[in-house]
Amino acid sequence: MIGERITYRTADGVRIPGTWRHAFIRNGDCYFLTDLFIYADGLINCWDLVTLEEFQEKLRSGWVATSLPDGAEASAHDLAGWKFSEPRTWLTPDLLVAEIRDTIDQLNGRPDSTGRCLAAVDTFLADRTEENRAAARAAFLAIPVSLRRYALGDMDQKDWPLRVLVAGPGGRTYMPHDQRITQESYDNAVAYFEDRARWIAKRSMRVPADGPVTPHAPAVQLYQSCTDKPEAAPGKRGLRNDYPAPIVIGEVSYPSVAHAYWALSVTQPEVRAAIVTAETAYSARKLAAGAPRRAGWEHARTAVMTSLLRAKFDQHPELAEILLATDDATLIYDDMDSGFWGDNAGRGRNWTGRLLELVRSELHARRAGLSGL
Template structure:
C-alpha cells in the first residue's frame, strides 16, 4: 500500500514517482532502513536495482526476511539490539509480489487485487466454471498478506471473495474454513450484488460543493514575459510581468512584477529605479541586489494578492481572459523563483494559485453572491 508515502527521484529533469517501506538490509549486521520503490521498476536497497536483481538481493539475504537469534541489528543512530525469538510474516516471494504490486500502483495499472476484482466481475457477468477458475487463480495471485484487504472491507475482509471463488462444496485457501455451503455461497453472491449497487451509487454521486478537481485542462503560463503590450495578448496577458500598468496609491507601476519588487524595498532611490525599469526582467535584476523590507516573507502573499486584484480591476479586458480559463489549474513559470513559479513541478506555483483565487473573486462578483 502506497498510502501517503510518496517520494520521487529525478532522472534527466523528469520526476519518477516512488514510495517506500521499511526493510532490513544485512551488511555485516542487520540495518533497519527504507526500501525505495519507483514507477520505472527500479528499487533502491542501498543501490538501484531492477526487480530481477532485487529478487537476487532477497535470495542472498542482502534484503533480509528472517533473523537468526543473536544477530546484531541497528536502526541508524537510534538503537542497536540483538534478535531473540524473532518472527516475520514475510518471505522473499511475498516481498517480491508486494513490490510488483506497488510498481503497478505507481503506474496506475491494475495490481494483483485489481486483476482479481476484474476477473470476479467477469464471473458474475457469466457464471461459468471456467470464469470461476480464472477468478480463483487471480485471487490466489494476490500476495497472502494483501488478500484480506482486497475488498477494502475490514468487517468482511476477504470472506466473500474466498467463498465466491471456491464455489459450493469447495474449499478456501484457509484450512480452518469448512467446505462452502450453499447458504454461505448465496450470502457471498448477495454481498457482491450489494457491493455493485454501492459502487454505482458512489460513482454517480455529485459532491455537494461541486467537483473536487477541475475538468478543464491546465493552462501553462510560460516564461518569458513580453517587453511591450500587444493588441491581443491572450493568456500572455495573465503573466505577472505583462506590461499592464497598475495604480497603487499614487504610484503607477508598469506591471505587477514592477510593483511587487518596488514595494519589497525601503530605499526610495532603489524603489524608483525598479519602478522605472524598462522591463519586468530588469525590475527583478535591480531588486535582486537590494535588501528586502524586514518581514517581507511574511507579507508577500498578501501583497501579491492585492496587486493581482488591482491588475484585473483596472484592466477589464485582461479580467475577461482570466475568467475564460474557467476552472483550469493555472501553472505559472518564474525562472527566478520556485516560490512563485511551478518550474517543471519543482516550485510552489504561488503566482498561479493566487491567479485562481482572483479568478474566483471575479466570478463571485459577477454572480453577485448576497451579503459579500
C-alpha cells in the same frame, strides 16, 4: 498498497513515478533497515537499481533479507543499532516479489492481483459455472496472502465473503481453521456480493453536490520573460507581474505590478519614488533589495499582491480575458529570484500562480453575477 508514499526518479528527462517500502539489506554481517524504492517501469532500488529478475537474485543471495537470524546485528544507519532476539518475520521471498508485482501494476494504473480477482468474481456471479468458480478461486489465491484481507476494502468482513464464494457449498477455504462451507454461509456470501454490486452501481451514478468531476486542464507554465513594452497580443506573458501594464493605486500610477509591489514594500519615500520611475521591473527589484522593508511586510505581502493583481486585471480587461482563457488550469509561475513567488521547478511555493488562480476565480464569479455575495 501505495497510499501516500509517492516518489519518482528522472530517466532521460522523463519522470518515472514510484513508491517505497521498508526492508532489511544484509551487507556483510550486519542487517540494515532501509527502504526499497519501486518504480513504474519495473526497476527497484535496493542500494542498486535493478530489474525485478535481478531483484529476485538479490533475494536468493540474501542481500535483501526476509529472514533474520537470532543474535544478528542490525542498524538503521545513523539512527540506531541493535541485535535481534527471537525475531519473527512475516515475509517470504515469494511473497515480497508478489507484493512488488502488485505495486508495479498499481503504479501503472493496471489491475493488480486484487483487481483481477474481483473481475473473475464478477464473471462467476454473472455465469455461475464451476469452471468460472475455479477461475475465481485461482485468481483469489493469486493475491499475496498478506493482502487478501484487504481485497474487498471491508475491514469488518475482511476477505470472508470471498473465501466462502470461491470455495462453494461443501468446500474448504485456504484458511486451515475454517469449517466446510455450509449452504447458509454461501447464500450469505452471494447476498453480500449482490448488495456490494448495487452499492457500487449507486455510487458510480451519484453526482457530487458540487457538480460532476471533470479532468484537470493542463497546467500552464508562466515562464520568466523580459518584456519592456506593451504588446498587441502578449499572450500568457501578459499575466506576469513584470509585464508593462500600468496600474493606478491610490493616486500613483505604477508601470507594472512588480513596480507597485516593490515600491509599497519599502519605507523610504525617496526610494519608493525611484522604484516608481525605474525603467524595468528588474531595476525596481534591485532598488528595493537595498532598502529597509516595511515592518511586518513578509506577513502582509500576499494580501498586497492580491490587491495589485485585482487592480491589474480590473484596469486591463484585455489581460483579464487572457487569464480567463486559462480555464481551471494550474498556473505555474517562474521567478528565478524568489522561491516564495515562483514555482521554480517544484522547489518554490508558487504564490503568484496561486493568487492568479484566485483572481481568475473572482473574474469568473463576476461574470456569473456572483461577485456581490
